[in-house]
Amino acid sequence: xxxxxxxxxxxxxxxxxxxxxxxxxxxxxxxxxxxxxxxxxxxxxxxxxxxxxxxxxxxxxxxxxxxxxxxxxxxxxxxxxxxxxxxxxxxxxxxxxxxxxxxxxxxxxxxxxxxxxxxxxxxxxxxxxxxxxxxxxxxxxxxxxxxxxxxxxxxxxxxxxxxxxxxxxxxxxxxxxxxxxxxxxxxxxxxxxxxxxxxxxxxxxxxxxxxxxxxxxxxxxxxxxxxxxxxxxxxxxxxxxxxxxxxxxxxxxxxxxxxxxxxxxxxxxxxxxxxxxxxxxxxxxxxxxxxxxxxxxxxxxxxxxxxxxxxxxxxxxxxxxxxxxxxxxxxxxxxxxxxxxxxxxxxxxxxxxxxxxxxxxxxxxxxxxxxxxxxxxxxxxxxxxxxxxxxxxxxxxxxxxxxxxxxxxxxxxxxxxxxxxxxxxxx
Amino acid sequence: xxxxxxxxxxxxxxxxxxxxxxxxxxxxxxxxxxxxxxxxxxxxxxxxxxxxxxxxxxxxxxxxxxxxxxxxxxxxxxxxxxxxxxxxxxxxxxxxxxxxxxxxxxxxxxxxxxxxxxxxxxxxxxxxxxxxxxxxxxxxxxxxxxxxxxxxxxxxxxxxxxxxxxxxxxxxxxxxxxxxxxxxxxxxxxxxxxxxxxxxxxxxxxxxxxxxxxxxxxxxxxxxxxxxxxxxxxxxxxxxxxxxxxxxxxxxxxxxxxxxxxxxxxxxxxxxxxxxxxxxxxxxxxxxxxxxxxxxxxxxxxxxxxxxxxxxxxxxxxxxxxxxxxxxxxxxxxxxxxxxxxxxxxxxxxxxxxxxxxxxxxxxxxxxxxxxxxx
Numbered sequence: 001x002x003x004x005x006x007x008x009x010x011x012x013x014x015x016x017x018x019x020x021x022x023x024x025x026x027x028x029x030x031x032x033x034x035x036x037x038x039x040x041x042x043x044x045x046x047x048x049x050x051x052x053x054x055x056x057x058x059x060x061x062x063x064x065x066x067x068x069x070x071x072x073x074x075x076x077x078x079x080x081x082x083x084x085x086x087x088x089x090x091x092x093x094x095x096x097x098x099x100x101x102x103x104x105x106x107x108x109x110x111x112x113x114x115x116x117x118x119x120x121x122x123x124x125x126x127x128x129x130x131x132x133x134x135x136x137x138x139x140x141x142x143x144x145x146x147x148x149x150x151x152x153x154x155x156x157x158x159x160x161x162x163x164x165x166x167x168x169x170x171x172x173x174x175x176x177x178x179x180x181x182x183x184x185x186x187x188x189x190x191x192x193x194x195x196x197x198x199x200x201x202x203x204x205x206x207x208x209x210x211x212x213x214x215x216x217x218x219x220x221x222x223x224x225x226x227x228x229x230x231x232x233x234x235x236x237x238x239x240x241x242x243x244x245x246x247x248x249x250x251x252x253x254x255x256x257x258x259x260x261x262x263x264x265x266x267x268x269x270x271x272x273x274x275x276x277x278x279x280x281x282x283x284x285x286x287x288x289x290x291x292x293x294x295x296x297x298x299x300x301x302x303x304x305x306x307x308x309x310x311x312x313x314x315x316x317x318x319x320x321x322x323x324x325x326x327x328x329x330x331x332x333x334x335x336x337x338x339x340x341x342x343x344x345x346x347x348x349x350x351x352x353x354x355x356x357x358x359x360x361x362x363x364x365x366x367x368x369x370x371x372x373x374x375x376x377x378x379x380x381x382x383x384x385x386x387x388x389x390x391x392x393x394x395x396x397x398x399x400x401x402x403x404x405x406x407x408x409x410x411x412x413x414x415x416x417x418x419x420x421x422x423x424x425x426x427x
Numbered sequence: 428x429x430x431x432x433x434x435x436x437x438x439x440x441x442x443x444x445x446x447x448x449x450x451x452x453x454x455x456x457x458x459x460x461x462x463x464x465x466x467x468x469x470x471x472x473x474x475x476x477x478x479x480x481x482x483x484x485x486x487x488x489x490x491x492x493x494x495x496x497x498x499x500x501x502x503x504x505x506x507x508x509x510x511x512x513x514x515x516x517x518x519x520x521x522x523x524x525x526x527x528x529x530x531x532x533x534x535x536x537x538x539x540x541x542x543x544x545x546x547x548x549x550x551x552x553x554x555x556x557x558x559x560x561x562x563x564x565x566x567x568x569x570x571x572x573x574x575x576x577x578x579x580x581x582x583x584x585x586x587x588x589x590x591x592x593x594x595x596x597x598x599x600x601x602x603x604x605x606x607x608x609x610x611x612x613x614x615x616x617x618x619x620x621x622x623x624x625x626x627x628x629x630x631x632x633x634x635x636x637x638x639x640x641x642x643x644x645x646x647x648x649x650x651x652x653x654x655x656x657x658x659x660x661x662x663x664x665x666x667x668x669x670x671x672x673x674x675x676x677x678x679x680x681x682x683x684x685x686x687x688x689x690x691x692x693x694x695x696x697x698x699x700x701x702x703x704x705x706x707x708x709x710x711x712x713x714x715x716x717x718x719x720x721x722x723x724x725x726x727x728x729x730x731x732x733x734x735x736x737x738x739x740x741x742x743x744x745x746x747x748x749x750x751x752x753x754x755x756x757x758x759x760x761x762x763x764x765x766x767x768x769x770x771x772x773x774x775x776x777x778x779x780x781x782x783x784x785x786x787x788x789x790x791x792x793x794x795x796x797x798x799x800x801x802x
Contacts, residue, residue: 002785002786004785004786005785005786006785007781007784007785008782008785010714010778010780010781010782013779014774014775014776014778014779016701016778017701017774017778018771018775095727099722099784102713103713103714106712106714110700118707118712118748121712121713121748122748122751125745125748126745129741129745133738133741135727136725136727136734136737136738136741137735137738138727138728138734
């Protein structure tokens with residue numbers, strides 16, 4: 001069976017056209033789940049001797065089952081969508097991965113399709129557009145990596161468009177955020193990265209820039225990509241974040257520790273790309289920005305059993321990785337120590353200051369997001385304006401675009417990107 | 428109505444069987460594609476517009492017969508003659524099914540492009556014309572057929588009242604004509620400059636068409652643009668000269684005709700996901716038969732023109748899909764339809780077709796074996 005064999009699950013789904021009753025529909029949906037599971041199993045079997053393939057898949061499966069057990073009601077459509085992501089985890093071809101992710105996103109948002117509200121589908125497609133264009137143009141190596149990186153930023157960050165996870169999920173349900181973490185891992189692992197040091201810096205810088213308005217989980221995603229760029233083995237260790245990102249109870253503190261640790265590890269790689277003094281200065285800045293994000297994070301009341309299971313999955317991944325790869329070494333640098341130190345110091349200061357100056361730690365909500373185009377909602381008046389503009393009578397300036405640009409956060413982001421480009425040119 | 432349905436169906440089957448019996452072996456796959464497209468249109472005609480009156484039934488049967496006959500023709504001149512007849516009847520069908528309208532007749536009447544098509548067909552047979560001019564006439568004719576419906580959009584009122592089956596008939600005719608012509612009669616001149624650049628020109632036209640949607644408010648109007656764009660997409664696959672892409676185009680031609688007739692003007696009933704999905708499947712969203720053929724048609728290629736063309740088409744479809752964001756403005760004057768067996772079959776087909784993507788190579792091989800006798 002090919003990498004896209006899971007698409008056979010659409011055959012039982014087609015039976016939904018003939019039945020309206022709850023029971024027959026459920027039977028068909030579960031049939032589709034079984035087909036998807038078989039497709040996953042057939043693709044997993046050849047990889048049984050390769051832990052770098054089966055370990056992330058097992059972690060993913062644990063996360064899905066864990067989430068399903070907590071919610072006590074497994075929705076078949078969501079399980080099929082998750083199994084599509086699972087199939088993507090076992091797939092090597094980037095074109096197949098794009099197709100699997102599109103279908104997964106479509107299935108996740110299927111329940112939200114009401115009255116032709118298809119914004120979620122458009123968000124998904126927008127995020128995958130750069131990679132799709134890269135594949136269609138036949139780009140390879142670094143050019144394709146840039147395209148994949150653009151897709152990852154669009155999938156994970158909430159800027160310039162709201163990402164699918166934020167669009168679909170409610171505050172307490174982080175399952176989709178977890179899925180977007182997995183999907184970016186899927187996209188990034190297929191790339192044979194040549195400038196791995198540079199990419200580690202880029203992902204870390206991206207995490208810092210977006211820490212202004214992004215959520216901690218999104219930063220974790222970027223940091224895990226940084227880890228993967230340094231070494232795929234470390235990247236697979238980063239998959240332990242998946243289970244911890246599901247529920248934000250007491251384990252947010254564990255997440256903070258892991259984030260500081262992975263940040264420190266990536267910072268240890270900075271001197272390979274940057275001048276040591278610059279690397280240390282940046283590590284300090286990164287520490288402050290990461291601490292700022294975590295200071296603001298509120299703990300959600302959660303059952304301790306849920307916390308323990310999440311930690312158990314993360315620990316199992318970590319221990320398995322160390323057992324399977326005994327050659328793993330932790331090499332830290334001055335920059336690592338500076339990042340960890342500044343993170344801890346500013347986290348403590350932040351917690352104290354938060355009571356008197358809470359505004360300092362609030363994430364910027366108006367990140368100058370661009371709304372997706374809504375060509376359909378052109379009102380009669382707008383049509384007239386466009387017609388006048390076409391005839392040269394009026395000059396139409398897209399107010400939405402400038403609104404997005406003039407916000408403070410957007411200027412910071414643009415400056416950050418400029419800085420990022422300059423970093424790449426430093427010795 | 429109950430009597431008309433089997434009568435028209437038997438009529439179609441007789442025409443189809445006769446063409447299979449009379450045709451050469453190499454033409455049989457094309458006849459089957461044509462039969463599948465038109466019989467599909469008839470079966471999925473949820474508005475029952477084909478059997479509504481004798482005029483519609485006769486027009487539909489005659490167009491079907493003419494397209495079948497054009498496939499059987501041995502020479503390109505006879506082929507275009509039959510197609511011109513079909514185009515004229517399609518234009519007549521549009522006028523027959525549209526509501527009263529006003530405006531300048533020359534630009535807004537569907538008969539104008541039909542007359543232009545006749546002129547182009549006659550032009551091709553002039554012995555003094557060089558081969559380049561003949562090819563230009565043929566390509567212009569195909570473009571005109573693909574964009575035929577745009578003329579109806581220029582009307583001041585009653586602009587988009589045409590029933591879905593006429594759009595589907597035009598779509599099927601245009602797709603089959605372009606695919607068959609490119610596979611059978613297209614001269615080698617097309618591989619030389621400047622004609623080879625048509626591989627880029629067609630996607631650019633498709634995107635321009637999609638961008639026209641910026642200025643349209645009714646979803647039905649934008650759907651007309653989508654159907655015209657789909658015909659251009661099929662033409663592009665035919666001009667790719669890559670076997671797998673041409674097979675995708677052939678599948679897309681049948682799927683496009685079916686989808687066009689499935690997307691009726693009836694408003695969506697409540698929150699029934701089946702209605703919603705069936706309605707939007709005609710726009711080629713994931714999980715629909717059109718999406719399957721879009722992916723198969725945009726396969727990566729070694730030809731740079733086709734690679735760029737694929738990206739342009741992707742952007743074009745993205746623009747169409749962007750138009751779906753927001754609330755639907757279905758035509759409220761059309762009565763709601765009840766869910767029937769036709770809708771069930773259409774929905775099941777469109778969802779099940781996604782499985783075709785799982786083994787695209789196998790599909791291409793199967794079609795290749797089937798097409799073995801053809802060109």
